[in-house]
Amino acid sequence: GENVEQHPSTLSVQEGDSAVIKCTYSDSASNYFPWYKQELGKRPQLIIDIRSNVGEKKDQRIAVTLNKTAKHFSLHITETQPEDSAVYFCAAKTQGGSEKLVFGKGTKLTVNP
Amino acid sequence: DTAVSQTPKYLVTQMGNDKSIKCEQNLGHDTMYWYKQDSKKFLKIMFSYNNKELIINETVPNRFSPKSPDKAHLNLHINSLELGDSAVYFCASSQAGTGRWFGKNIQYFGAGTRLSVL
Numbered sequence: 001g002e003n004v005e006q007h008p009s010t011l012s013v014q015e016g017d018s019a020v021i022k023c024t025y026s027d028s029a030s031n032y033f034p035w036y037k038q039e040l041g042k043r044p045q046l047i048i049d050i051r052s053n054v055g056e057k058k059d060q061r062i063a064v065t066l067n068k069t070a071k072h073f074s075l076h077i078t079e080t081q082p083e084d085s086a087v088y089f090c091a092a093k094t095q096g097g098s099e100k101l102v103f104g105k106g107t108k109l110t111v112n113p
Numbered sequence: 114d115t116a117v118s119q120t121p122k123y124l125v126t127q128m129g130n131d132k133s134i135k136c137e138q139n140l141g142h143d144t145m146y147w148y149k150q151d152s153k154k155f156l157k158i159m160f161s162y163n164n165k166e167l168i169i170n171e172t173v174p175n176r177f178s179p180k181s182p183d184k185a186h187l188n189l190h191i192n193s194l195e196l197g198d199s200a201v202y203f204c205a206s207s208q209a210g211t212g213r214w215f216g217k218n219i220q221y222f223g224a225g226t227r228l229s230v231l
Contacts, residue, residue, distance in 0.1 A: 034219065043203065043222040044156065087154055100146075100169050101220060103156040 002027040002094045006104025014112050019080050021107045023090035024072040032093035033066060033073045034101070039086045047088075048075070080111045116140050119204045119223035126194055127231055134189045134226045136204030144168075145187035146205040146220065147179060156203070162187055194230045201225045 003026040013019050025033075034049035050057045050064045050073065057064050061080075066073040077084055087108050091101040119136040126132055138145060146169075147159045161169035162181040176192040191198060204223040 038154075043224050045222070046219055049219065089156060100158050100161060102158075106154045106156075108154075 002030055002092055002102040004090060004092050004102050004104045006090050006107060008107060010108045012110045013080050015080060015082060017080055019077045019109055021075045021088055022072060023104050025092040027094060028071060029095040030092040031095055034091050035064060035075050036089045037086045044089060082111050082113050085109055085111045117204055117206055117221050117223040119226055121226060122224060123227050125229045128194055128196060130194050131192045132194060134202055136187045136223055138185055138206040140206055142206040142208050143184055144207045147189050148203040148205060150201040150203060196230050199228055199230045201227050
């Protein structure tokens with residue numbers, strides 16, 4: 001089955017710096033890759049996603065890149081702010097049979113003012 | 114007008130008890146899910162229903178039994194609660210999970226139910 005690895009598990013940056021979180025997946029048939037942000041005590045919320053027919057997608061300060069050949073995708077946050085502090089999860093959607101999202105183990109991002 | 118709502122928000126109970134968590138979505142989605150998030154924050158899918166039909170049943174003890182009376186509701190009943198069941202349980206829903214819609218599987222999560230087994 002699909003396996004998603006996420007790194008780093010924790011990331012601390014200074015306000016204004018960029019943050020990059022990387023994920024790899026094992027199933028080349030996976031075709032959808034969302035990123036979720038979970039603030040402390042809150043629900044996971046989708047912040048950006050990318051489909052396998054696209055290499056890059058940007059939404060204001062956040063961007064996601066996908067390398068299908070290497071089976072990895074990354075989240076980039078520029079000009080980080082303290083409110084970006086949260087746990088970020090990547091996920092990959094399996095294809096065929098029982099489709100599901102397989103999540104990475106999360107990255108705790110801390111943005112220091 | 115919460116999209117995915119689950120109750121209760123907190124559940125504290127003794128080992129051996131039976132408890133239920135309810136979930137409702139008003140998004141008109143076909144597919145609903147239950148996830149377990151442990152103390153290390155790992156999100157793991159437990160079950161998925163599509164139009165009241167069970168489509169995903171991960172390796173979950175038989176003490177956990179989901180029930181979907183209609184496609185807008187997915188409840189989770191847990192028998193004989195154990196200490197290791199303590200976690201946050203999230204319900205989620207999405208438009209489709211059967212592959213007909215290429216890539217469309219945006220999942221919307223409920224606020225979670227924090228279960229503490231003493």
